[in-house]
Each structure stands twice: as structure tokens, then as C-alpha cells.
Amino acid sequence: MMDVLQWDGTLSAKDFRIGAVAFAQKWESLNLAFPPWSWVPCPKHPWLASPQEEGYLSLEKICISMPQEEDVDQTSQTDPGEEDASCLGNKDVIDDATLVQSNQDGLHHYDFHIVYSNIFKVPVLYFRAYYGDGRPLPLDEIEKELPECSSNELSKSKWTFITQEEHPYLKRPWYKLHPCGTGEWMKLLFLSDTAQPKSQMVVELYLLSWFSVVGQVVGLRIPSKMLNGC
Amino acid sequence: MEAHKYVWEGAIPLQIHLHESQVTTLPPPPPALILAPRIGYLPLLAPLIKPYFSSTLPPGVDTIWFEYKGLPLKWYIPTGVLFDLLCPEPERPWNITVHFRGYPGNVLIPCEGEDSVKWSFINSLKEAAYIINGNCKNVMNMSQSDQLELWSSVMSDFELYLWFLEGNLEAYQRVSSKLKIATVEDEYTSFYASKSQQGIGETDLAGQVKTGRVAVRLYVWSVSEDFDDLEDMPQPDSWEKISYINRPVEIQKEGKCFTLHDALKVLLPENFPDESLNVKLAAVDFENTLKIPSEDVSSDKVGEEQEQNAYKQVGASCVSGSAEIKLIRIQGIEPKLEIPFSWVVNNLMNPDYFLHICVCVKVPK
Numbered sequence: 234m235m236d237v238l239q240w241d242g243t244l245s246a247k248d249f250r251i252g253a254v255a256f257a258q259k260w261e262s263l264n265l266a267f268p269p270w271s272w273v274p275c276p277k278h279p280w281l282a283s284p285q286e287e288g289y290l291s292l293e294k295i296c297i298s299m300p301q302e303e304d305v306d307q308t309s310q311t312d313p314g315e316e317d318a319s320c321l322g323n324k325d326v327i328d329d330a331t332l333v334q335s336n337q338d339g340l341h342h343y344d345f346h347i348v349y350s351n352i353f354k355v356p357v358l359y360f361r362a363y364y365g366d367g368r369p370l371p372l373d374e375i376e377k378e379l380p381e382c383s384s385n386e387l388s389k390s391k392w393t394f395i396t397q398e399e400h401p402y403l404k405r406p407w408y409k410l411h412p413c414g415t416g417e418w419m420k421l422l423f424l425s426d427t428a429q430p431k432s433q434m435v436v437e438l439y440l441l442s443w444f445s446v447v448g449q450v451v452g453l454r455i456p457s458k459m460l461n462g463c
Numbered sequence: 464m465e466a467h468k469y470v471w472e473g474a475i476p477l478q479i480h481l482h483e484s485q486v487t488t489l490p491p492p493p494p495a496l497i498l499a500p501r502i503g504y505l506p507l508l509a510p511l512i513k514p515y516f517s518s519t520l521p522p523g524v525d526t527i528w529f530e531y532k533g534l535p536l537k538w539y540i541p542t543g544v545l546f547d548l549l550c551p552e553p554e555r556p557w558n559i560t561v562h563f564r565g566y567p568g569n570v571l572i573p574c575e576g577e578d579s580v581k582w583s584f585i586n587s588l589k590e591a592a593y594i595i596n597g598n599c600k601n602v603m604n605m606s607q608s609d610q611l612e613l614w615s616s617v618m619s620d621f622e623l624y625l626w627f628l629e630g631n632l633e634a635y636q637r638v639s640s641k642l643k644i645a646t647v648e649d650e651y652t653s654f655y656a657s658k659s660q661q662g663i664g665e666t667d668l669a670g671q672v673k674t675g676r677v678a679v680r681l682y683v684w685s686v687s688e689d690f691d692d693l694e695d696m697p698q699p700d701s702w703e704k705i706s707y708i709n710r711p712v713e714i715q716k717e718g719k720c721f722t723l724h725d726a727l728k729v730l731l732p733e734n735f736p737d738e739s740l741n742v743k744l745a746a747v748d749f750e751n752t753l754k755i756p757s758e759d760v761s762s763d764k765v766g767e768e769q770e771q772n773a774y775k776q777v778g779a780s781c782v783s784g785s786a787e788i789k790l791i792r793i794q795g796i797e798p799k800l801e802i803p804f805s806w807v808v809n810n811l812m813n814p815d816y817f818l819h820i821c822v823c824v825k826v827p828k
Contacts, residue, residue: 241597351708351709396586404703406569406571411586413593
């Protein structure tokens with residue numbers, strides 16, 4: 234626990250691990266239509282200093298689709314027809330978006346990784362998108378599927394908002410939400426949290442709060458029940 | 464001449480061959496001979512390379528990429544660093560292959576020309592600013608015109624250089640000083656800076672904030688065999704074998720001078736199990752090491768023997784079953800470990816404010 238006023242919004246690698254475990258547990262306990270996040274440990278090189286086990290959170294093979302205009306009133310869940318794809322069907326999870334099957338080339342799949350940044354000392358969301366056959370989805374296709382405010386932001390500051398970079402562990406090109414400024418808005422988030430009487434930063438809540446903001450950018454919203462009663 | 468200027472003007476002679484799959488004419492075109500700035504990036508050379516090969520390329524859309532001995536080259540790594548990393552025994556000219564088709568999108572991040580490189584550079588700068596200053600506001604708040612000027616001072620330098628004109632170091636210094644990215648306090652470099660300041664115009668050294676934090680990009684590759692000469696050193700042939708990390712290094716100010724060796728201990732502690740090393744290197748005569756900046760930085764003749772002995776001591780003490788550093792290269796130089804780290808940073812860092820260090824480590828099998 235730490236007084237939020239003295240805090241800069243960041244967390245240590247060790248606290249990231251604690252927060253990640255807490256986040257994954259909470260997510261799973263809510264029994265959403267999503268599969269659970271899993272912690273992927275990373276191999277250490279013998280010559281590199283790495284005080285504790287490094288790793289990242291992984292949630293893969295999600296399909297996201299934002300509603301076409303004519304489907305806004307649709308509430309039924311359609312069967313994606315893919316056994317290993319978990320889709321957003323729970324109405325609690327997405328406010329207005331409902332499950333809609335993509336009508337071009339089958340489904341679009343997303344993999345999400347939450348990776349710790351040693352430089353900015355905050356979590357970073359990495360993601361990639363691909364067609365059912367594994368071919369990567371181009372950015373303009375992804376843009377169509379993002380919530381409107383995200384795609385607006387993307388068109389304004391393409392290179393600084395979502396960048397394509399090498400995944401720090403997998404060494405392949407992934408998209409990443411740029412973490413600049415994360416420390417600042419995390420601090421604001423905790424400061425404005427009226428549920429916490431003394432403005433304490435609780436490590437176990439860090440990732441939940443962080444994801445409540447970041448997840449929205451890519452169309453994943455945490456239901457409010459997940460944030461209450463922590 | 465100021466070491467920083469040397470670094471800015473450092474270049475790698477490239478002999479660029481078009482990949483045979485894209486040669487449609489007989490006889491095949493001869494390779495292009497191009498001098499690439501160390502601090503620059505390969506895709507920026509596209510406008511120079513294309514004219515050599517455009518008449519022989521098959522029809523289609525061009526997306527340039529490079530490879531060396533089958534290894535696709537990561538375009539966001541500065542050219543000089545790629546050379547130091549992949550060519551431990553320097554090959555001059557460096558023979559690399561250019562492709563205009565078949566971009567390996569599963570291995571390389573897409574590159575849409577100069578824009579991609581520019582944004583990658585700005586993102587690096589943000590990271591460095593964050594490490595050094597604790598925030599990247601100054602980079603993010605850079606005006607459009609400053610951004611352009613910063614970028615073109617890095618970019619256009621090579622175009623100018625190729626016509627053998629003066630490098631644009633002054634323009635870079637003018638804009639980068641506005642960023643107020645804190646610099647490392649360094650009595651060796653400021654001596655030279657004050658001398659050459661008459662030529663530079665409005666550099667605001669007096670207003671610079673001093674820091675103890677340095678942004679370092681470390682590229683480590685490991686070998687399992689021992690070798691005596693650089694010629695026998697196995698070259699890294701896959702990116703899996705190269706670990707690449709960003710690390711901040713905090714320079715300790717108290718006590719004796721913080722050397723390159725001390726910095727490496729922070730970055731790669733597993734390679735320095737023997738604490739008595741500190742004692743041995745502290746005994747080195749610093750008067751001799753101070754002469755180094757005034758010499759041609761690529762020459763290691765100054766006090767060579769004395770420092771060679773110190774270096775050998777480092778090597779010998781590390782053979783204890785753990786990893787051992789075999790080679791350290793920064794801007795093409797193998798600096799002696801006793802050189803003050805502040806000097807290394809101030810003179811050898813790249814325009815993105817990162818110090819790129821290539822290290823070869825021998826690990827027991």
C-alpha cells in the first residue's frame with residue numbers, strides 16, 4: 234500500500250507480477266465468456282540480470298466484432314462455428330456491442346499480451362490480429378473494428394498511439410498501445426477512486442484499474458462488477 | 464577533433480548486392496557502393512540504392528529490406544550497430560544484399576519508408592528522455608518544426624555527407640539542446656565542448672541539467688567456444704541468439720570515477736563474480752586514460768600495453784564457470800574498460816540519446 238499523492242503512477246517488476254496474478258484470478262472468478270488470462274514465464278539468459286521470474290499475461294484467440302449499423306438491436310448470440318475461438322457474447326461485458334460474425338473471410342482473431350515495460354515501469358498492452366487462416370490483419374482492417382474514439386485517435390496520431398514493434402519476448406512484430414503517460418493517468422485514476430478511503434495504491438488493484446481504461450481502447454470492457462467490491 | 468564529431472561522421476562502406484531473385488536482366492547489375500552513416504538507418508538509403516537497380520527489377524511494388532548472410536536486418540537498429548554486431552571481424556566493404564520484394568513480415572516490422580524510420584527514432588528518443596529525465600513530456604511537446612529539424616539533422620546528414628559536405632551536427636545540437644534532456648556530468652567532454660563552443664552558436668551548455676542516469680541499449684550474443692582472434696569468432700547468424708535490452712544505468716557519483724567497467728557490472732553482473740576486480744582496476748593510472756579522448760578514437764595505441772594488461776586481468780578473473788565477456792564494441796571501437804563512463808556516454812551515444820553497446824559473451828556449454 235502506498236499513499237497515492239506520493240506515487241508517480243508506476244509499479245515495480247515485482248509488483249507487476251503480483252498485480253498480474255491478482256488480475257488473472259479476478260477475471261477468472263467472474264466466469265465471463267472469455268477464457269482466463271494465463272501467465273507465460275520467460276526464459277532467462279544466464280548472463281542477464283533478472284532478479285525474479287519475468288513473464289507476461291496472455292489472452293489469445295479472441296474474436297471481436299463491433300456491430301454493423303443494422304445489427305445494433307440484435308441481442309442473440311450467434312455461434313461462431315470455431316471451436317477454439319471464444320467470443321464476446323455476454324451482454325454485461327460489452328455495453329452496446331453485440332456478437333456479430335465478421336462477414337469477410339470468416340472471423341478475425343486477436344491475441345492480447347500484457348507485458349511489463351522496464352523503461353516506463355508500467356504494463357503495456359500488445360496485441361495482434363489475424364484471419365482464421367493465420368494471415369495477419371492489416372491495420373486498416375483492425376481500425377474498422379476498434380471503438381470509434383480509438384479509431385479517431387489512431388487517425389490523428391497514428392504513430393504515437395498504436396505502434397507496431399517487436400514483442401519483447403517473442404521477437405515478432407506486434408501492435409502495442411504506447412505506454413507514454415500511463416503513469417500519469419493511473420495516478421489520477423487512483424486519486425479519483427472514491428471507494429478507497431485513504432487514497433492508497435493497492436498493487437492487486439493496479440492491473441484491474443489499468444485494464445479498465447486500456448481494454449476499452451481495443452473493445453474489451455471490464456464489467457463494473459469486476460471493479461466493485463475489491 | 465572532438466570525439467562526438469568523429470562519431471557523427473563515422474560511416475560504413477557498403478557493397479550492396481541485389482538479390483538474384485529480383486534480377487531480370489543479363490548481365491546482372493554490379494553491386495552498389497555506398498557509404499552509410501553509422502548513426503543512420505538502412506531504409507534511408509533507399510533513394511540512393513534504387514537508381515542502381517531500378518532498370519532490372521521485376522514489375523511490382525517495391526518494399527526495400529536488407530539481409531546479411533541470410534539474416535534479415537532489423538531496420539530500426541542504427542547501421543553502425545548492425546555492423547558492429549553482425550561483423551565482429553569488420554568486413555570492409557560490408558557485403559549486404561538488398562531486396563525489393565518478398566518483405567518478411569513475420570520477422571521484420573513493416574517499414575513504410577522514411578516516415579517509419581522517423582517515428583521509430585522519435586519513439587526511441589521518448590524512451591531515452593523518460594529514462595534520463597523521468598518523463599518524456601519535452602519530446603512529446605516538441606513543436607512540429609523542431610521535430611522536423613531534429614529529424615532532418617539526422618537524416619540529411621548522410622545525404623550531405625555523401626557529397627562530402629560538412630555534417631549537420633550543429634543543427635542537431637541546436638534542436639536537441641532545446642529538449643533539455645539532461646546530460647551526464649563529465650569533466651572530460653566539457654573541456655572540449657568549451658573549446659569548440661566558439662564555433663557552435665547558441666548551444667546552451669550552461670542551462671543543461673546534470674543527471675546520473677544513462678539510457679543504454681545492450682545487444683548481447685553468446686558463444687560457447689573459446690577463440691583467440693576476431694577472425695575465429697563465430698558471427699551471430701540468427702536474431703534468436705541476440706538478446707536486446709534497454710537498461711538505465713545510474714552513475715554512482717561518490718568515490719572514485721565510474722568507469723565503463725563499473726557500468727558493465729551493473730548491466731551484466733553475472734559476468735563479474737570476482738569482487739577483487741574493483742581493487743585491481745582502481746590501481747590503474749588515470750592520467751594515462753585521460754589522453755585517450757585527444758587521440759583518434761579508433762586508435763588504441765595510447766597506453767595500450769598498460770590497459771591491455773588491465774583488460775587481461777578482467778578476462779582472467781572471470782573464468783570461473785560463469786559467463787565471460789569476450790568483446791565490447793561501441794561505435795565500432797573496443798573501448799578500454801577504465802575509460803570514465805561519462806566520457807563514453809557523452810561522446811559515443813547516438814542521436815536518439817541511447818548508448819548502443821554490443822557485447823559478446825562466452826557461456827559455458
